[in-house]
Amino acid sequence: MGVxxxxxxxxxxxRRTQKNKATEYHLGxxxxxxxxxxxxxxxxxxxxxSGGGTGFDVSKSGGTHLSPSSxxxxxxxxxxxxxxxxxxxxxxxITKTKSEVAAYSFTTLTAIPxxxxxxxxxxxxxxxxGIIEGAAEGKGRGRQVISAAKTSDLIMMVLDATKKAEQxxxxxxxxxxxxxxxxxxxxxxxxxxxxxxGMKLSFMSTPKNLDEKMIYNILxxxxxxxCEVLIRDENATVDDFIDVIMAPHRRYIKCxxxxxxxxxxxxxxxxxxxxxxHTVVMSCELDLGITDVVDxxxxxxxxxxxxxxxxxxxxxxSEALIVRQGATVEDVCDQVHRSLKxxxxxxxxxxxxxxxxxxxxxxxxxxADEDVISIVTK
Ligand SMILES: Nc1nc2c(ncn2[C@@H]2O[C@H](COP(=O)(O)OP(=O)(O)OP(=O)(O)O)[C@@H](O)[C@H]2O)c(=O)[nH]1
Ligand SMILES: [K+]
Ligand SMILES: [Mg+2]
Numbered sequence: 001m002g003v004x005x006x007x008x009x010x011x012x013x014x015r016r017t018q019k020n021k022a023t024e025y026h027l028g029x030x031x032x033x034x035x036x037x038x039x040x041x042x043x044x045x046x047x048x049x050s051g052g053g054t055g056f057d058v059s060k061s062g063g064t065h066l067s068p069s070s071x072x073x074x075x076x077x078x079x080x081x082x083x084x085x086x087x088x089x090x091x092x093x094i095t096k097t098k099s100e101v102a103a104y105s106f107t108t109l110t111a112i113p114x115x116x117x118x119x120x121x122x123x124x125x126x127x128x129x130g131i132i133e134g135a136a137e138g139k140g141r142g143r144q145v146i147s148a149a150k151t152s153d154l155i156m157m158v159l160d161a162t163k164k165a166e167q168x169x170x171x172x173x174x175x176x177x178x179x180x181x182x183x184x185x186x187x188x189x190x191x192x193x194x195x196x197x198g199m200k201l202s203f204m205s206t207p208k209n210l211d212e213k214m215i216y217n218i219l220x221x222x223x224x225x226x227c228e229v230l231i232r233d234e235n236a237t238v239d240d241f242i243d244v245i246m247a248p249h250r251r252y253i254k255c256x257x258x259x260x261x262x263x264x265x266x267x268x269x270x271x272x273x274x275x276x277x278h279t280v281v282m283s284c285e286l287d288l289g290i291t292d293v294v295d296x297x298x299x300x301x302x303x304x305x306x307x308x309x310x311x312x313x314x315x316x317x318s319e320a321l322i323v324r325q326g327a328t329v330e331d332v333c334d335q336v337h338r339s340l341k342x343x344x345x346x347x348x349x350x351x352x353x354x355x356x357x358x359x360x361x362x363x364x365x366x367x368a369d370e371d372v373i374s375i376v377t378k
Contacts, residue, residue, distance in 0.1 A: 003041050004137050010034050025217055028238045032218045035242045038136070038177055039249045042143065056111035056148055058126065073115060073124040074322040075301050078149040080175070081158035082167060083130030086260040088112070089284040090158060091127040094294055099127045106130060109141070111148050118298055119305050119370065120320030126152065133170055136177035146178045154254050154300050155182065156293075161259040161273060161281065168257065179246065182255040183278055186247075187240035188233035194226040201229045209237045218242065254300045258293055260284055304369040306332050309350075315372045323367065330363040332373055343377040 001009075014030050017023050079087040083105030091099045095114030100107050112127040128145045135142020149155055155175070159168055175182060199219055201212060210231065218238070219227065222245055233240070243250050259273050263283040274281050280296045282289035304327065305320035321335040329347050333340040341363060348358035351371035358374070359365075367373070 003037055007034065007037050007041065007137065010037070025214055028214050029217055029221055031238055032221050032242050032245075035246050036222075039179065039246060041137065042147070042178055042249070056128075056144055058111050058113050058148075073122045075121075075153040075303060076124045076126060076151065077116075077154045077156055077297060077301075078126045078152035079128055079156050079158055080145065080149050080171065081130060082132065082160070082163075082171070083107075085130070085158045085160040085163075086284050087130070087158045088127050090156075090258070090260070090282075090290075090293075091125055093284055093287075093290055095125055097127075106140070111144075116294065118294065120307065120316075120318055121298075121303065121305050121322050123297075123301070131171070131174060133174070135174045142174065143178075146175065146180070149175065149253075150178070150180060150251050152253065154256060154297060155180075156256050156258050156297060158258050158260055161261050161269070162264045179249045179251060181243070181250060181252045184252055186250070186252055187236055187244055189236055189241060189244045190228070190230040190232065191244050191247075192228045193224060194228060196226050199225065199227055199229070201231075203231045203234075205234045207231050207234050207236055209235065210241060214238060215241060218245070254278075254302075256280065256293075256297055256300050258282060262288065304367065304371075306335075306367055307370070307372045308332075308336065309372050309374045311374065327367055328363060329361060329365045329367060329373065329375075332367060333363070333375060336375070340375065340377070345376045345378045347376065348374040 010030055010033055014027060017027055019027065079090060081087050084103065084107070088099035088101045088108050091097060091112065091114050092101065094116050097112060097114030099112040099114070106129060108127060108129045110129065114125045114127065116123040116125050126148055128148055129141045131142045131145045132140050135146060157168070157171060172182060199216060201215055215229065218241060219225070224245070255278060257276070257279040259279065259281045261283060262270050262281045263286045270281060273279060280289065280293050282293050284290070302325045304323050304325065306323060307315040307317055307320055309315035321332055323331050323335060330341055333344060344363060347361050347365070349361055349365065349367070349371055350357045351368055353366060353368035353371050
């Protein structure tokens with residue numbers, strides 16, 4: 001029996017099994033088996049050549065319009081969605097890359113990278129083939145698309161506002177099945193494999209949805225006979241626990257839901273969609289809401305652009321240093337040059353993080369998006 005058939009069999013059994021106290025442990029074990037099989041399915045077949053990576057042959061710098069000097073983009077956004085929702089139309093709007101657009105399904109057959117320039121930051125946008133139900137099990141190019149999505153910093157799930165609401169849940173399920181967790185934090189559970197000593201289990205407080213027997217059962221099923229477990233979150237579930245065991249196969253990625261084709265829906269429905277969490281609405285056809293989509297994507301990435309300035313010279317706003325949220329002047333120095341902070345004397349800051357401009361600060365100063373910094377060395 002192939003892996004796909006085994007998966008189907010377990011899914012069937014889970015559907016047939018009634019959920020109650022008596023079947024709880026059995027269902028937990030089935031979930032664990034399912035997670036293992038799904039991971040197996042995503043592994044490249046033996047001898048299949050280059051596994052891993054994006055699933056398509058695109059490098060992180062792979063934009064057709066990147067200047068040769070810039071080695072790598074600052075972040076990657078994957079456009080994921082059903083066929084003909086307007087993924088390629090969006091790519092062509094926000095980057096200089098043209099990806100074929102047509103009214104028929106599966107117009108795009110491979111990953112098409114483009115570069116979005118955002119205030120000196122370079123973000124790679126990956127236009128992907130449409131995926132269909134069953135993608136996680138290998139239907140269409142689903143598996144490749146999903147591997148590409150797994151390598152991204154943000155997933156933009158492009159949805160057709162005129163289609164049924166189930167579309168979103170269906171896609172979420174496909175991404176879940178391959179270990180992508182959208183807009184969630186890793187479970188607060190500590191697990192460490194040991195060489196000996198048996199299974200040691202402890203809780204911060206009594207969990208509401210898990211018990212010792214369940215945890216021991218699953219650990220045995222995974223042949224993790226020697227390990228240390230600390231459940232820190234009292235709301236942790238069996239699924240969370242399995243995610244922690246399967247951690248190398250899990251990716252926690254932000255997702256922005258982008259509803260396209262709002263030119264075809266009522267104002268009332270539009271208003272409803274626009275108020276959902278992590279959601280933006282647009283019409284590529286009417287050129288409506290596109291800048292909003294880009295601004296929101298930038299916010300979700302949680303990155304900041306810092307411009308450096310030399311004494312007596314205007315800052316160059318077409319080139320930014322990209323740092324994560326919460327970064328300090330020290331992180332900025334590291335972005336410029338690894339040894340810069342050794343000769344650092346102080347920095348002058350103009351922008352939102354400065355109490356007055358320019359403010360004289362040390363390495364520990366926390367910077368804000370679009371700050372201008374002048375670094376003075378010894
Ligand atoms: N009404 C309307 N149609 C749109 C809009 N955006 C794109 N379309 C149309 O939708 C169709 C599909 O667009 P594509 O960009 O090819 O869609 P895709 O998601 O890349 O499709 P695949 O590559 O086949 O998965 C084309 O006929 C577009 O002209 C929009 O905002 N409103
Ligand atoms: K299409
Ligand atoms: Mg396309």
